[in-house]
Amino acid sequence: MRSLSRVPALPLVVGVVLAFLVAGCAQPYSSSRGPSSGPTGQGVVWRSGTDTASALDSYRVTPWNTDDGDDPRAVSSPDVPGRAAIEYSVPAGGTRSELEPAYRSFRPGDEYWFGFAVYLPPDFPAGTSDWQVIAQWKNSGDGSPPLSVQVRGGRFVLDGGEGIGEHWTRDIGPARTGARTDLVLRVHFSDDPDEGSVDVVQDGREVVSDYRPRGGTLYPDEVSYLKTGLYRSSDIDADGSVFYDDVVIATSRDAASSLASGS
Template identity: 30%
Template sequence: MQWSQPVRALAAAALLVVVPGATAADVADPVWSADPGRGTSVFEGVETKPGSVDVVEGGTAYRLRTSGRKQGSERVRVETRGHRTPDGAALRFTEGDTYYVGWRSKWGPLPTKDGDWVVLWQLKDYGSGAATPPLSLRARGDRLDLEYTDPAMRTTKLWDVPLPRDRWNDFVVGIHFSHDPGQGWVRFWYDGQPQHLAGKDQYPAATVRADFVTDKWGVYRSDGITGPATAYLADARVGRSYTEVAAR
């Protein structure tokens, strides 16, 4: 596999060694991976309010579906939550950790609406001090964006592209976890290419708000959007480097 110069440069900055011509056999194993053969036990939990999570595409991907409307105060969501290793332990991110999260997604059907949002991936904190998720990958109208929310609840759109539907796309998010926005940071790759986040290769961010952080995949939407929605997830991994989690 040949790595592009921008990817090599970013990897070097993260103290990674990317070897041109490296194969999958040369890449270290990730800390966690979502093996569909283990079903939903790979996640710390699933939230189907309402919805379902199934293994599809010949046992290679997860399908998360919902068609419900808001019931009471609960917004419609079908999401995975967190990561559980084969020994049953929950993998959680805390102050000082650096992790890379990689996955492939496909969405369709996916109703959207200008002025409303659908969260497709989010970094979510738990425990004392938990609030609005620090990072969210959202569909709004016909755009897909990555949004950062700081501790004062101010939001910044870091990145956006036309919303892809009915095709697979690759994502990697690199995160250094810290309560201090001068220490924490975010990096982002889309379809194997490093992306600028609000004009920066590495965006400074407070990525911990509470006791620990984990992430979620699926469909979680605001009240103005209805109708059937489906998110597909494959090759989800968590690792200590970009090369451990990038598409192979």
């Protein structure tokens, strides 16, 4: 038998290095997207889980998820029997309870559809004039995001641009409490106001079409990533909770619209 100590070392080392390089090339997005614990289906690239044991598995754990708020938790859905929801709760005077879907950042030229099945409980302070963000495409730098969905004055509104001095806002529709609302958005990501655009479908009806924010949908030289939950002004003196039955990132409107359907 040939002694292993006499086998030339160089071929072995080269082989190990080549194997490592091939393995690395096989998973180019491993650092930027995580598994989806929920069902996918054609056109869906990320989805939240459907049961309390797995609903949080496809979100990133970050130290900035909560700020004077409760940690997000998986609970039984308040409006869809047999399904999990994620509850985000912030007490009076608190500011943040959020999660980041474990999916890659969005860059200039990207276009995706996003589906949110949102339940606002009867005691949610929807009528306040202070800002309450329930979803935001947060820029990679500091400051307010280029694009967010807020609840304010009893309405869902699009908002953004403040971080570059180009603040804008656009009404979506009524924010009903004690009921679920399905919001489906198409976002074309660009820092060019002539290219960045947004469509919004509320409960199956298109309410915003090809809206082009004056600040674009990205900030120059930055990327954005999605955050869901509740982030709001500390001036709000009432407790607030938001339940997400489902969150979908997809490449088509139909795929993003299959909210909490089990498809």
